[in-house]
Structures are given as C-alpha cells and as structure tokens.
Amino acid sequence: MNTVFRLAIQKSGRMGSVSQELLRKAGFDFHCDERGLLARVHSFPLEILFLRVGDIPEMIADKVVDFGILGKNTIAESPRNSEIKIIDDLKFSSCRLSIAVPNDSAIVSPADLSGKTIATSYERLLGGYLMKEKLSATIVPMSGSVEISPKMGISDAICDLVSSGSTLVANHLREVESIFFSSAVLATQKDFLENEVFEEFLLRIRSVANAKNLKSVVMNAPRSSIKRISEILPGLGSPTVTSLAEKGWVAIHSVVREDEDFWKKITRLKEAGASGILVSSIDRIIF
Numbered sequence: 001m002n003t004v005f006r007l008a009i010q011k012s013g014r015m016g017s018v019s020q021e022l023l024r025k026a027g028f029d030f031h032c033d034e035r036g037l038l039a040r041v042h043s044f045p046l047e048i049l050f051l052r053v054g055d056i057p058e059m060i061a062d063k064v065v066d067f068g069i070l071g072k073n074t075i076a077e078s079p080r081n082s083e084i085k086i087i088d089d090l091k092f093s094s095c096r097l098s099i100a101v102p103n104d105s106a107i108v109s110p111a112d113l114s115g116k117t118i119a120t121s122y123e124r125l126l127g128g129y130l131m132k133e134k135l136s137a138t139i140v141p142m143s144g145s146v147e148i149s150p151k152m153g154i155s156d157a158i159c160d161l162v163s164s165g166s167t168l169v170a171n172h173l174r175e176v177e178s179i180f181f182s183s184a185v186l187a188t189q190k191d192f193l194e195n196e197v198f199e200e201f202l203l204r205i206r207s208v209a210n211a212k213n214l215k216s217v218v219m220n221a222p223r224s225s226i227k228r229i230s231e232i233l234p235g236l237g238s239p240t241v242t243s244l245a246e247k248g249w250v251a252i253h254s255v256v257r258e259d260e261d262f263w264k265k266i267t268r269l270k271e272a273g274a275s276g277i278l279v280s281s282i283d284r285i286i287f
Contacts, residue, residue, distance in 0.1 A: 005047070007067055008056045009056075009221060010049035010053045012053075013053070015070070015093045018184070020107060022209070028046060038050070057084060066188060070187060072183060075126045077125055079124075084191055087186045088158075088185065088209070090183070093184040096174045099157055100174060100176060101150070101157045101158045107176060108178045117155040118138070119157070125179065126159045127210070129180075146158045158173065161182070208284050209287045210287060214255055215258050216281075217280075217283055220251055221249070223248050226250065
C-alpha cells in the first residue's frame with residue numbers, strides 16, 4: 001500500500017464532526033487539533049485535510065485531494081459541479097433547500113414569488129429553480145444570517161437549508177417550497193477502478209453508512225410463533241432461528257431498520273409471544 005490518498009472534510013460545523021465520527025467508526029485512527037489542517041491516519045495510507053466546506057469542490061476538481069465528504073448542495077452550488085462525481089451517499093446530514101416566508105406573508109405558493117425578492121446563499125440553485133419554473137423573482141445574495149433578512153426589510157422571502165425546521169420557527173418563518181434535497185456524500189474527480197487500497201477504504205466507509213438506523217433484535221419465542229414473528233420482522237433477510245435448551249422454544253435474531261414503525265413492531269412481537277427482546281445498535285454491516 002504505497003499510494004497515500006487524500007480526503008477532504010469540513011474543518012468545522014456539524015458535518016465536519018459527523019465526518020470525523022464516521023471515519024473513526026470505520027477504523028481510521030487519527031489525531032487532529034483545533035488549528036490543524038492535516039492529519040495522517042495510523043496504519044492506513046490516508047491523509048485527512050480539514051478545509052472550509054466551500055473550498056472542497058475546487059480541491060476535488062483540481063485533484064489536490066483524491067476525494068471529499070461534503071453535501072450534495074455544496075457540489076450543486078459549485079461552478080465546477082460537472083467535474084465532480086458522487087461515489088456514495090453516506091446517509092447523514094440530510095436536509096433540504098427551501099424557500100420560506102414570514103408567517104404573515106401573503107405568499108402561499110411558488111407562483112406568488114414573481115416580482116418578489118429572495119435572500120439566499122445558494123444563488124446557483126435558486127437561480128436554476130426560478131428559471132425552470134419561469135418565475136421572475138429577484139435574488140438577493142447573502143453569505144449568512146439569511147433568516148433575518150425579511151425582518152430587516154431586505155427581502156420578501158429566503159432560500160436556505162432546512163433540517164429540523166427549528167430555525168424557521170424561531171424566526172417566525174414557514175416553508176413554501178423545497179427545491180433541493182441534500183445529504184453528505186463521498187465525491188471524487190478521479191477513477192479508482194480496481195485500486196485495492198481505495199476498495200478497502202470504501203468497504204469500511206460503506207459498512208458504517210449501511211449500519212445507520214439498523215438495529216440487531218434478538219428474542220426468545222415459542223417455536224409455534226416463528227412464522228408470525230418472521231412476518232413482523234423480515235429484516236434484511238430471513239431471521240436466524242436457533243433451538244434453545246427448553247423444548248419448544250427458540251431464539252430468533254434479525255437485523256431491522258429503525259423506522260417510524262419500529263416500536264409498534266416490538267409491541268407486536270410481544271403479542272406474538274416473544275420475550276426477553278434485546279435491541280442493540282450496529283456499528284458496521286457489510287452487504
């Protein structure tokens with residue numbers, strides 16, 4: 001493993017923190033301090049560069065780094081987005097780029113934006129949306145604090161990233177339209193076909209990303225309940241069933257996605273005769 005790869009991640013902010021957590025869960029051991037811009041991974045040919053998120057697309061396009069972890073929105077907003085290839089969706093930092101207006105605004109649909117002003121840090125994405133929808137709104141470029149622009153009389157609406165929506169609520173804003181959906185991705189400009197080092201890197205990263213929102217569920221149950229329990233928790237495949245010392249009883253193991261119905265399924269398991277239900281987190285899973 002003579003080749004040393006360079007990976008760019010966000011230096012600060014939530015995406016940077018989650019990116020570091022992802023790398024460590026994937027078994028990449030490195031040390032960084034608040035002022036450090038580069039860290040070398042122990043026992044693997046990888047260097048991590050900590051950069052401003054807006055600089056990462058250009059670094060990828062110029063091949064200064066081999067790949068980067070950044071949001072789809074950052075790639076789409078970059079003038080060089082056509083040079084960047086997304087390798088994998090990493091399934092974290094999901095958000096949406098939305099147009100929002102004050103709660104008391106008369107604007108209720110995108111059509112009402114014609115002739116209005118919209119403040120945003122995402123001129124390219126918003127401009128593309130307005131052109132596609134044939135809306136003649138004026139874009140007001142802002143580099144930050146976009147949500148206060150309607151209060152200041154700077155704009156009629158804003159276009160900004162929304163995750164939980166709490167920032168909009170705090171600033172008495174409501175969403176009118178979501179124009180772009182984003183999440184963290186692994187992106188490159190290079191071709192790593194049949195590169196063993198890169199394949200191992202990707203295997204480790206994917207094993208962590210794949211485990212997101214998955215739970216290991218183990219329970220004891222009467223053998224007569226196997227069919228019903230299997231229907232409740234099909235998991236990633238057929239559940240594993242093991243006979244117990246007590247006659248007529250089995251242990252059932254399945255890997256299940258923790259969706260909005262997860263706890264309803266756990267209740268149904270109990271009703272089906274399951275007991276001693278153990279729910280555990282999964283750090284990594286390889287498909």
